Amino acid sequence: MDNLEEMHRSLEKFNLPRLNQEEIEIMNKPITNTEIQTVIKNLPKNKSTGPDDFTGDICKTFREELMPIFLKLFQKTAEDGTLPNSFYEAPITLIPKPGKDNTKKENYRQILLMNIDAKIPPKIIANIIRQHVKKLIHHDQVRFIPGMQGFFNIHKSINAIHHINKLKYINHMIISIDAEKDFDKIQHPFMIKNASKNGHRRNLDVVKAIYDKPKANIISNGEKLKAFPPRSGTRQGCPLSPLLLNIVLEVLAMTIREEKEIKRIQIRNEEVKLSLFADDMILYIENPKETIRKLLVNSAKSQNTRSIHRNHLYSYTLTMKNQKENLRNQSHSPLQQKE
Numbered sequence: 014m015d016n017l018e019e020m021h022r023s024l025e026k027f028n029l030p031r032l033n034q035e036e037i038e039i040m041n042k043p044i045t046n047t048e049i050q051t052v053i054k055n056l057p058k059n060k061s062t063g064p065d066d067f068t069g070d071i072c073k074t075f076r077e078e079l080m081p082i083f084l085k086l087f088q089k090t091a092e093d094g095t096l097p098n099s100f101y102e103a104p105i106t107l108i109p110k111p112g113k114d115n116t117k118k119e120n121y122r123q124i125l126l127m128n129i130d131a132k133i134p135p136k137i138i139a140n141i142i143r144q145h146v147k148k149l150i151h152h153d154q155v156r157f158i159p160g161m162q163g164f165f166n167i168h169k170s171i172n173a174i175h176h177i178n179k180l181k182y183i184n185h186m187i188i189s190i191d192a193e194k195d196f197d198k199i200q201h202p203f204m205i206k207n208a209s210k211n212g213h214r215r216n217l218d219v220v221k222a223i224y225d226k227p228k229a230n231i232i233s234n235g236e237k238l239k240a241f242p243p244r245s246g247t248r249q250g251c252p253l254s255p256l257l258l259n260i261v262l263e264v265l266a267m268t269i270r271e272e273k274e275i276k277r278i279q280i281r282n283e284e285v286k287l288s289l290f291a292d293d294m295i296l297y298i299e300n301p302k303e304t305i306r307k308l309l310v311n312s313a314k315s316q317n318t319r320s321i322h323r324n325h326l327y328s329y330t331l332t333m334k335n336q337k338e339n340l341r342n343q344s345h346s347p348l349q350q351k352e
Contacts, residue, residue, distance in 0.1 A: 029210060029267060030149050040141055041216065044087045049080050052136045063128035064102050072129060083133060096222045100131040105231045125249035135223060136252040138216045150259050151266060156291035157255035166288035173297045176280045185278055186301035190294040199261050200245050207260055262292060274307040276300050
């Protein structure tokens with residue numbers, strides 16, 4: 014309970030992007046047959062099936078029969094917040110990573126397969142959110158955002174490096190931060206609360222229902238083990254997962270942007286501080302000895318409220334030679350520096 018209250022306070026602190034009233038009303042209009050038809054028509058071919066073994070081609074063949082069923086499903090979900098039990102089923106196959114110790118759980122890749130019909134409602138919601146996502150997510154984020162490309166942030170990094178190399182006194186650092194298994198660590202209450210702050214009312218019923226009582230079975234040696242309820246993380250293979258991850262990560266990004274003690278790099282008239290490619294984050298900072306300490310404090314807070322776990326900070330440092338060892342010794346951070 015305390016953690017939920019802390020999450021709420023964390024969200025209230027920041028001036029997160031909001032849609033205007035007209036956009037909120039458009040986004041929360043009742044789902045139409047056209048939206049359902051579009052998603053069914055564009056279901057991918059030759060994809061692995063879920064536990065019911067139904068393929069996308071079956072849904073396409075019986076599209077006319079399925080559309081009124083899904084329309085009623087949305088109405089029922091809005092009324093009582095539930096989905097069919099088959100929508101919650103998701104077997105997990107564990108694949109060992111090559112050359113790793115197979116006695117440790119972190120050395121397995123998880124492959125989770127949802128039923129094809131369970132992907133249709135979240136895909137409809139994802140299409141609706143995608144129309145407005147650029148107003149909700151800062152342009153620092155380029156992954157899973159329509160019209161954004163990874164090379165935008167590559168160009169930003171190159172400009173920052175060129176700018177730093179031209180300076181007479183270099184006291185800057187570029188840090189690459191990797192969030193440890195973000196898709197698996199996000200807390201459901203925070204994710205849903207965050208989505209509600211963005212104006213998702215009607216669509217939120219579907220999101221809540223998806224994460225209300227999920228269950229998963231691990232398949233080991235061909236045998237399905239006892240089902241368990243995942244308590245955190247977004248669903249692998251769910252069309253909504255990338256957008257939900259970005260919405261949650263935007264809170265962390267906002268804490269960094271608004272923290273004045275995390276000094277950004279000034280390039281002519283532009284201030285450069287942050288780039289994101291999904292959960293891969295790059296920071297461009299000045300005065301790294303002080304800034305890194307503040308960054309680690311913010312990172313610790315994010316673990317408490319959002320369960321976003323940080324790996325070691327791998328950095329490419331651009332500092333004067335006589336500062337490098339001092340920085341390594343004084344920053345008290347798990348940085349691994351590369352020249």
